[in-house]
Amino acid sequence: MENLNYKEEIEKATSENILENLRIKYLGRKGIINKLFEEIKTLPKEKRREKGQKINEIKKEITSLIERKKYELKKTQKEEFFDETLPGKLYKKGSLHPLTYVIEEIVNIFQKIGFIRVSYPEVEWEYFSFEALNMPKGHPARDDFETFFIEAKEHQKFGKMILSPHTSSGQNREMQRVKPPIRMINIAKTYRPNWDTTHTPMFHQFEGLCIDKNINITHLKGTIDYFVKEFFGKERTIRLRPAHFQFTEPSFEIDVSCGICLGKGKIDGKKCRVCKSGWLELAGAGMVHPNVLKMGGINPTVYTGWAFGFGPERCMMMREEMKIDDIRILYNGDIRFLEQF
């Protein structure tokens, strides 16, 4: 038994075939090990146990040596060239309109602070788009050049049928639907008769409305500051500038600090090309005008509120990755644009 040469034989093996033959030679049914076990029977009983253990050890050793040699052979085996740098299997990638992502992001940001998204008519009566927003007849926004009118019979109470030029018409609708507290956002298609590189006759607006007891300017500021930090980044800040809108008083224009020059207006001593002296116009906002509350059936001596209106397109284009020089590309359905998103 001591003269078994398995160590050397296994060591010298140069292929898996040779190893397999060695396995059969030693460990096969008619192999050497089994023969040795057979031989045990011829030994006296007291020696059988000792001998048996020894053979078992050799069996384990051979098994282990063969497995190890197999592993070594595999390692050194020369395989065909496998190019790992080739691309993976191609999976079809579709696309969503970039505004879909932007709107989803906006909704998520406001949902976290308890605002609900609603939806109101795009084809509206003048009353909801104007009268209810403190814009009486004769206001410039109401004329043919700012609003699309529909060929339809006038409503006795609500006036002409129009395509809503803003989402603010949802303010009165929301006040009719529920009484305060109101925390709503309304993102919808809106329409105005302009069509050039910076205007499309259909675009989106995003309206926020908060009405409750004791709502003041600091709440509006805080909410918009939160949105800006979530949407554009923690380092961005806002500023409020005086403005005029019929349906808010006081009214502001909201600017966000420029992400390129970080609000300085200059980069390396040169004027920032992106912004106006460090700031970008973002939205119009203000405290809901008492007449608007009244027309919504809400007592302005008890309740106050704030409202804002943004353009999701503008929000999108203010992000670093979306520098679009002709806004019409958003709605002309060109696959070369759409498939990028």
Add this chain to the structure above:
Amino acid sequence: MNIKITYHWLLDFLETDASPFELQKYLSLAGPSIEKVENIGNDYVFDIEIISNRIDTASAFGVAQEAAAILPFFGKKAKLKFNPFEEYKFLKIIKEEREDNYKLKILIKEDNLCSRFSAIILDNVKIGPSPSFIQERLKAAGIKVINNVVDISNYLMLTLGQPTHIFDFDKISNSDGKSATMIMRQSKKGEKIITLDEKEVKLPGEDIVIEDGKERLIDLCGIMGGLNSCVSNNTKRIILFVQTYNKQKIRKTVMTTGVRTLAATYFEKGLDEERVEATLVFGIYLLKQYASAKIASELYDIYPHPYQKKKVITTFSFFQKIMGVDIPKKIIIKILNSLGFETKVYGKKLEVCVPHFRKYDINIAEDLVEEVARVYGYNNLPNNFSPPAQVFQPEEFEKIFKVSSKIKYFLKHLGLSEVINYSMISKKMIDQWGLKEKNHLKIKNSISKEIEYLRISLLPSLYKNIKDNEGKKEILKFFEIAKVYLPRENDLPKEEYRLGIAVNTDFFDLKGIFEALLLELNIQSFPFPKIVKKDNVFLVEIPLLLLIEKAKLLPKFRPINPFATIKLDKTFELKKDFAFEKIKEKAFQSPYLDKIEVLALFRNKLTLRFYYSAKDRNLTEEEAKKELNKIDF
């Protein structure tokens, strides 16, 4: 509206230690926004955005008034040097040396055209270049320099915020040479006037015009003067003409004729009638000084409804309620006073008298809060979250947004591209689809034939998407989720969300996409919508609500069957009355059938694989075959 004035122009009225850039920074936060500051020569040009209801700030003096109120709150010294409203009074003109040799015969035909009409005739005018400071300032403001008389007219507008017009008296005088007739009236539709820029304007009607009594139009009021009455190099006598007009009429004329001038932009905002007096007087001074003019008529001033003092009453606590912070009484009063408001305190109450130049934009207590808050500084107010409140999203909205989002992402991952099309389509698209024009809402004032009708189906747009993109990409698959607008009698249209899909591949591709979507939404059974084929395009459209109603968050759980499944293949010959649907119907009559798969289709030979199992034991192959054989006809 933007105007340009210079730093030194502003300093004619304002005494301050603020630099041009400090002015920009502080005024932008609390008053008119100075969008740009540009250094030219020894002066600086401000490009200023005028807030739409603050036309009173659209001048050097107007900005100076704002600056005098705002700058001290930013630690800068500032006060008004000179107030033209107090200095330039008609009274002074009346006292001056004058010869009333000439006359105006003025007739204003209707009440609502002109709230204040003032004019004076000046003689001995010498036309020449205007002084260099006027030339430089006008150039900085982006206004063409012409001659002393015209330049002074423009200079008045940007200095005091009130446009003026100057006529050549002799060009419109009556045969006596001593008088001129001015009839202010509304234009008749189709009347024509050749304006200063030598263009003929055909009037839409109801525009404010002036006729010279000889049926000749000499002024398209508030917008541009007539060529027939304009100042030229030979002009000797002029009429200095300062008016305030009905703002709606001016705007309508601008929008319908397309003739827009800076003057019109002022008038359409509605001007303060009190400004007319100072402007006319300052104009006479400038014309005397720089065009050697002499007063040659009485002063005409038709002002039927003079300014009445206007009061707003509020409480001090109201400022805190809206601003959210406690503002000391004396700060509130200081701000209001510095903006020209007179204040009286009655305990907790505050009575505020509105200055004439703010009479159109200050009406209620909230307007006063805005004045105090902006000068106090919005940036000095803290940022707070709105207090939390329990609000519930209507289930209908919630489902629409949730399911739409799920559908969008799923279709995207299947390789489709989302598109957002205009809600409006062309007549051509309606015709192409055999739809009826009268079933669509039509836009009365559309700006293009492409967008005249509100769509009642998404398919024409999606079809167009495929056609427009042919040649750009081989395989095209689009979807859109959007509203269609279904007209209703005497009501707003029904706005219905739809899902539309269009592909240029084949029928079964589209059918497969839709079936996969149903699976994704865990919809068990669904009446399959009709797939439309137009040329090489396959399309489908359904109301989103149908999917929303049936969509489930989780599918119904089925216990895993531990018993064997027998798979059997069989080939059928398809015929009209023996289509797949029929085979399927028959096959599922077996209680053991789990599912059917299509293996191959060759001509009309269809090979199917059937999966049979029992829920309580292992089914034998013989039993399964028996089930399968039942399908034969």
